[in-house]
Amino acid sequence: DAGVTQSPTHLIKTRGQQVTLRCSPKSGHDTVSWYQQALGQGPQFIFQYYEEEERQRGNFPDRFSGHQFPNYSSELNVNALLLGDSALYLCASSFGTLRGNEQFFGPGTRLTVL
Amino acid sequence: ILNVEQSPQSLHVQEGDSTNFTCSFPSSNFYALHWYRWETAKSPEALFVMTLNGDEKKKGRISATLNTKEGYSYLYIKGSQPEDSATYLCAFAGGTSYGKLTFGQGTILTVHP
Numbered sequence: 001d002a003g004v005t006q007s008p009t010h011l012i013k014t015r016g017q018q019v020t021l022r023c024s025p026k027s028g029h030d031t032v033s034w035y036q037q038a039l040g041q042g043p044q045f046i047f048q049y050y051e052e053e054e055r056q057r058g059n060f061p062d063r064f065s066g067h068q069f070p071n072y073s074s075e076l077n078v079n080a081l082l083l084g085d086s087a088l089y090l091c092a093s094s095f096g097t098l099r100g101n102e103q104f105f106g107p108g109t110r111l112t113v114l
Numbered sequence: 115i116l117n118v119e120q121s122p123q124s125l126h127v128q129e130g131d132s133t134n135f136t137c138s139f140p141s142s143n144f145y146a147l148h149w150y151r152w153e154t155a156k157s158p159e160a161l162f163v164m165t166l167n168g169d170e171k172k173k174g175r176i177s178a179t180l181n182t183k184e185g186y187s188y189l190y191i192k193g194s195q196p197e198d199s200a201t202y203l204c205a206f207a208g209g210t211s212y213g214k215l216t217f218g219q220g221t222i223l224t225v226h227p
Contacts (some may be wrong), residue, residue, distance in 0.1 A: 003157070004157065031213060033214070041219055042120075042203055043158075043217045044217070044219055045214045045216065048213050061129040072156075100146040100207065101164055102148075104157075104160065105150075105159075106157055108157070
């Protein structure tokens with residue numbers, strides 16, 4: 001079992017560009033959540049996908065969008081990048097959307113916006 | 115806005131010391147409290163998911179307690195080892211949040227040999 005995988009590991013973009021980050025959930029999991037971790041802070045919830053739909057969203061602008069595919073993998077897209085979008089982006093998977101379900105995290109994608 | 119606070123922000127202990135840190139969270143609309151250990155360059159690793167007031171969970175030398183009425187959880191490490199060095203994160207799941215976790219900023223533990 002490969003666990004949760006994310007790609008790419010690192011990414012450098014310039015302001016105004018668009019970026020796509022990818023996540024493959026742990027085998028048997030059907031729910032994917034995305035988090036942003038800025039330096040010195042805990043991870044902040046971006047959104048959660050289940051059954052190919054966005055089920056819940058955190059306080060992030062519409063520039064942040066996502067998608068879930070039939071195989072449960074997911075993408076996070078960020079448009080019109082700002083310097084403040086530089087962060088570690090974490091993907092977490094779980095079986096179902098229940099609040100008490102254990103979430104398994106990937107190693108993250110480090111995004112640097114110049 | 116939900117506030118999840120962890121203290122201390124960082125902690126340095128000697129090998130063999132026992133240590134503990136605190137996670138404070140809203141006492142209303144509680145559903146679950148998650149603890150994670152996050153070693154540098156690795157994925158956060160789930161330690162415990164706690165849902166019942168008074169719950170105590172243990173995993174090897176690490177244990178946790180939960181008080182939902184007053185809104186806090188303690189994480190204890192007995193006989194710290196250098197391999198325990200990591201950031202320890204707690205995350206609150208509230209009554210209407212479905213799978214959303216609200217994280218504290220973490221406690222960075224460094225265990226010196």
